[in-house]
Amino acid sequence: MRAEEILASALAVPIESVPGDASIATFEPWDSLGHVAVIETLEAAIGRKLDANEVLTIVDVATIRSALERGSSAKAVR
């Protein structure tokens, strides 16, 4: 799952409407309740809960992408 797909799915918006630089400061559909869904969708995608430090990093497409990559690496190591 790509970072943009995480946002589109969690925020119930078309993936075409998710800019590549979407962030919590600029992307209107990304609100507080949407953020809950974003984190849950991301956790489902990587197959584990994020810890507090990781949750704090999730602020835009790039940080979601990084979390996905870390999640994939962790799976590959197992």
Added chain:
Amino acid sequence: MGAHVPGTPVRLETDRFIIRSMTTDDVGEHYLAWLHDPEVTRFLQVGIDPPDLAQLRDYVAGHDNRTSYLLGIFTRSGQHIGNQRARIMPHHRVANLSVMIGEKEYWGRQVVLECRARVLDFLLRDLDLHKVQGGCTSDNRAAIFNYKRQGWREDGIHREQYVSAGNRVDLIYFAMFRRDWTARSDGAR
């Protein structure tokens, strides 16, 4: 120091809301019901041992509008929908600020962002405080969003501090400094 005279009630306005000092006249079954609603108090310590009406009146009366402020959030039509509470350490010019939105129909409608911005203006500009601190548990992702969206800095994590829904959770502190807030809000003007 702004126009506020310490010890007197506060009244602030935003586009959608009136924020004013709570009095015991504002205490009733409506407000009490929030504190007994597990959904409302899920991330609040008050839910562990919710007060009765007399205790709630005492709690409200205990705020002096000098070092402790309990500010009700009211719609323009007068509906009480939540509170913000600030406790100030005058010597250090630091405040702790917390927020509760009791009316669930207002969740997800940016009430916290709008009303907390006005209270930050009050604390950091009118009262000339140096720093405002807030916090939430690590499972309160909506609150984390609001702090990040509003530009608060992370200010430390207390590991495994609380139990929430049967799980150990961290307590995350955030800080807004006067210099950051004035730079941010001046830029927005």
